[in-house]
Amino acid sequence: MIVTAFAAAGAMLLVWAGVDHVREPAVSAARLGIFRSQHGRSVVAALGVSEIAVGVTALAALAVSTPVGRWPLAAQGALYLGFLGYLLVRYRRNDRGDCACARTSAQIGAAGLLRAGTLAVASIAAAASYPAAALPSAPPTGANVVLGVAASLALCLLLHALPPAVDGLARRIGTRRYA
DSSP states (O other), rough: OHHHHHHHHHHHHHHHHHHHHHHHHHHHHHHHTSSOOOHHEEEEEEEHHHHHHHHHHHHHHSSSOTTTTTHHHHHHHHHHHHHHHHHHHHHHTOOOOOOOSSSSSSSSSHHHHHHHHHHHHHHHHHHHOOOOOOOOGOOOOOHHHHHHHHHHHHHHHHHHHHHHHHHHHOOOOHHHHOO
């Protein structure tokens, strides 16, 4: 149940970040510091769509056990591993700027690295143990479902707030400068 709650929270965070990246691709591209053109905004928007698609399908796989359910969870783990790699490269370069993870700006630091690593491990563990990680594998009582959803939502909110709370807020970059 713990791995399922973390995997579901990771899926919710992916959807949350994906919506932010699709809604304001210019801001996200500017915060990344590597894309300042229309092409960069398109890449960020495509990444956002991918995050939404993977997050929604991972949530569906956790809610309903299916034969292909492990693949969205594996894709989620791969996205978090890629994000962890991106953060590690910037961290090793002593770049503590904005992580560009979502609209909430956070400096790159230990909490962001820990969150990305934990969610990568939880997602891969859920994929490896699937379908045991899906909610239908638990005794089908209303209390188990409510507990699982509540734990996942609480974890999602806590994990979203963790990097800015521990690592600090990064300087915000407005859309006018890079639009």
